[in-house]
Amino acid sequence: MSNPSQGSPRGPAPVCPYLQRTPQGYVCSITQRSVNPLGWYCVFDYMNCPIYIGHLSRMAGVKGPERKYGEDVVIAAEDLSVVFKVGSMFSKKDLYAVDHINITVNRSETLAVVGESGSGKTTLGKTLVGLYKPTTGRIYFHGRDVSTMTDEEYRVYRLKSQYIHQDPYSSLNPYKTVYDILAIPLRANKLVHSKAEEEKVIFETLESVGLNPKAYINKYPFELSGGERQRVSIARALLVKPEFVVADEPVTMLDASLRLEVLDLLLSVQKEMNLSVLFITHDLGMAYYMAGERGRAAVMYLGSIMEFGPAKEMLESPLHPYTQALLSAIPEPDPVKSRSKKVMKLRSLDPPNPLRAPPGCKFSDRCPFAMDRCFKERPPLKKVGNTWVACWLY
Amino acid sequence: MARRDIINTSIWAVKSVAVVIAELIFAISISFFLIHAMPGNPYQIILVGLLQRGIPYEQAKIMAAALAGYNPNVNPIVSWAGYMWNVFHGNLGYSLIYRAPVIKIIATAAPWTILLVAVSLTLAFATGYILGLYAASKTGIVDALINGSLSFFQSIPSYVLALILIIIFGVLLKIAPIAGAYSSNVTPGFTAKFILDVMRHLALPLLTYYLVIFPGWVFGTRSLAISITHEDFVLVAKARSLPEKRITFTYIGKNALLPQLTALLYSYGLMFGSSIFIESTFAIPGLGYVLAIGSGSRDYLLTIGSFLIIIIAVILGNFIADVTYGLIDPRVRGV
Amino acid sequence: MSSVVLSVKDLNVTYRTATFDVEAVKNVSFELHRHEILGIVGESGSGKTTVALALMRLLPNNAVVSGKATLYSRDGNTIDDVLSIPESEIRRIRYRWGKISIVFQGAMNSLNPLLTVKDHFVDTAQAHGIDKEEALKMAAELLRSVRLEPARVLRSYPHQLSGGMKQRVMIALALMLNPDIIILDEPTTALDTLTQRQILELIKDLRKERDVGIILITHDLSVVADVADKLLVLYKGYVMEIGEIFTVYSRPYSPYTLMLINSFPAIGKKIIRLKPAGVTAKTNNRGCPFIDRCPFASIECSDADMKLVEVEPGHYSSCIKASVLQQQLAKVTTSE
């Protein structure tokens, strides 16, 4: 599976004239707040600094960067699909890992994406942070279309959206100590100017993820437990003050008793830095725990969204048959409850081969309620109450 | 097999043949380039030789081109194509020291090398594979023994090993002839006496070849077998109380055989490399010997001709190993 | 005939390595009855797989095993100590796969990649003196019982089957010689949710249709909750608690079990937040292993001898403060 990372045809970036260099570091001459410059832009408020935005359009003679979505939509995907060429040299087939998806993530919201392996949830996450190039559709960061951003804007978008990997054993460089793992990105992005400041930032970040800096900075990854590694990789993602983070099943590989601690850490960090988080999981229970009372969740199957709406309603009254099957399949620790759940008798045991997905509704070959319409036509997402669902039953 | 499997397998077969053809063309181009890089221009020497014999210039030019196998006085592309054509038709030029077409000399020399390489390689591969599998289940002294012997043989060049064997068996014990492919008083022919004599003469060279590569095979198979023993399906095989022999050969052995076949791919090059030394030391008139003599006496066409044949043998060897690999591992065939 | 099929007393396993000895399993005792599913729950490093390998006599040769395990086979004869009889005897009575069989984690790699599924069945049959035709007939019937289509599956290589299908092939293979006990070591871990549910349904049907005792090993309490009759909780080689699944869940008598139950963000259930009491264990490895994370720990715990005490009929716990735990638990749940 080739990995077409994002390339963008853009010109050189204009300079923000309001950055002033003072002995203590850079200060924004308008707001007089000390800022951390990222090359020619201040890292924090670039996207929301009204003065700068207005100035950019006038100076660069570019029609002002029109903003598509509202102020609080941090990232949005419109008709997004990612297609991988699969198969041997001559019999190339298209694998729709992500199939025409529309999704939005608001400021300081946790949107849970639930799906089994092969549902395309990881590909969606990696495309939103710019690791994969979308085959169709566009991604909007702060309402700005990523493919038409200037080089500097694009660099800030990539830096402000981070990704936490699932496997703690391959997300940290085994040859570097924890200190180096955190120091290298800081230095590369010129976010610190002296060794002292570098150490201060690293110590603060480690403390914010519940690791005592003195004990951990000289350790190699092989000396850390699974839980500690996940904390270091979360710390690394927070170093660059991101605005949008994709957490791809961060606790699946950890022991049960450690999971809650890491999930709570993610929730507290999200509140503290009002991050928007895309939480990927295969467990609806965990999705609800992270999305919270008002949070939203989306159920994905073979690259498409089957149901998308408030997590609480989705758990109590699931609309789509696949969500119902998922709910009944999730084992409950309480023996009484788990044995009382009625089990959905699916028509076939095994998920279809993604390369030969059924023509109509993708779940049609396993869905016990499948009508002949389901086999022919693919159901669009329809709003039922305040949940969107793609099923001909509604 | 399902229709799809047949298609995939044939695609895989076509791909393998294409690779071989590309490699052949590459090898022939290298030798074409080498001929031109040679200081003394072989074509010139043959031309002068013919002129001295009184053959008119025009005719001599054509004859020289035919004899040398390439024609330098046309533009390079045509000359290259001409050379390619000649090679495919077996005309590798003319050897000055043997006064015969290179292909004939090689035809007489090749069997010796192929005999030596084939026999010693199969012996070393088989014994190394069996001993490696056996050693995988043993630890302690066997480890030290194998590691020690491997680094010992790895650090000895083949000609030094040949010298040692000559000193021990030839000079001190005097039980094996130390030079020549067969003694002079025996008439070559398909007689038992001749064959016996040849085998006596080839004993030491074969032993040298064998000792150069044998430890490598034992060590390779052993470390592979140990890593496979830790796989789940071996534990499950034990759990199903399958007989020990079945587990060692069909479960561990078969999976170890595959990577060893790829290792076979690259050991051909090594084998032909050391043939130059072993055949020269033991005066066995094989390809290596011809190459050494040829380059020693500046007979470039003979040198490059034998060099080309060696590469072609290596390429064919690779192809055979590649095909057997595909036959054994269904995934490679794209099933 | 009593319904007990296997009784294990004080099983101890220590791995001898060059530098130090690892005590993986420390005096584990339990009983397994016919038609019963015993769930063994433990996190990584709790020794649960070591227990399985010890029973299958598959431990590496640097493992030192002590204790007694008696197998009461369905065909009448009893093997009084499975752990100590010589290897030749094990082969003679075809103990492995004949009396007890095992399915390993996720079965991703349990099949030889160069042989077809058919070869695996024939291999197993011939090792146990069953001829080829008989074996193929049995294989077809077994594959249908695990809802797999024999014609296609028998012919294919392991890499052509999905995770769920390979798992079911392994279960069919494990049933082939109708053993008295089947051990399932993490059967659902590497599979996704829907396939996981199908495998658990299959295990429930197994228990009904066949006269076999099943040991289900997992790190995920909710997998056991759904399927098991009895629950055994392991932590760092010690048995923390054994009992009927329902009583253990509603009234856990070991803080570790409580923490395990608590660590699931189950839907609509109140989570009880418990902070460790911060008592540190003495250096020698005596005493309760869970002392540094236990919210109810105190100094005495570091000398606890981890012996199983019957706190309720059929319900055992090795926590010396088991009775205290119940009142404190009640206090914590009401106050919050």
Place this chain on the structure above:
Amino acid sequence: MGVSVPLGRRVVNRVVDFLHQLYVSIVIFTSTGQGKAGFGLTVFVVALALAAPLFPYPGPKWSNVALQFIPPTLKPSPWYILGTDYLGIPLLLDIIWGLRYFLEIGVIAGIIQVSIGTFLGLLAGYVGGFTDRALNFAFNLLLTIPTFALWLILAVIFRSGNPVILGFILGILSWAGLARSIRAAALSAKNRDYVEASRLLGLNSLSIIANDIMPAITPYIVMNFMLSIVGGFYGAMGLAFLGLIPYSNINWGAIMGNAFYQEAAIFSPTGTIPVVILIVIQTIILMGFVYFANASVYVFDPKRRREVEIKLASRRRATAR
């Protein structure tokens, strides 16, 4: 560490840290039997080669037909302790200067081989896509050619025993094997999550290669560098043994070849002594290099380094009390 550290102090820190790391590496090297032997021999050989100018050059003024192939004696002077070669020159001097000659070839070949192999291997492994497929095909293509046969032909073309030329040719011919293993290592490293994370954190390809991929492939580079030195010994001695490069008495192959082909000295007891001495010395030295190469793999393993650092720290604490 509050105030920013002056430049001088930082350089000193850097040097101290480097020496410490070097010391840790040496401890790891000498932890195994093979490692001790390999490290000791290699250091001794390199030191002797560098110190060669201190010894008289075994030039023609030493040649003395009367003392041809004499057994080891102290008669005329201690230099004759290992006897003499075909020209009557003391074998001891031949050996010392020979070491320098072979090391020169091996090091030059190693540098060229490692630089081309690493560059192309990284290019293929890291860039991937079409370049990877093309380069990988090229590597396999080059591997079908027996390097020594081609080296022999090129040696004939250049017809010189000059170590720089021989080293250069060997280097140019034999980088394909290293390139292939580096490509494999780079490919496996590239697909790891931490490389993706670095890309996300805005690190450019250069720093990703330096920080994330190089540590994984350094063991291959060191191993191959050592083996190319062994290759240098093999090749140069072999060429001289077959008499394909001009005779020079510091090339042990020439001495052995001479003893075997011309003088048939090998069959007379006096003739075999120099040959046997050379064989023994050459075997020991090459085994040293091979052991060094095998042991060098552990030096880069962070687990081993940590174990040694802990041991050193505890020993330091013990001595401090």
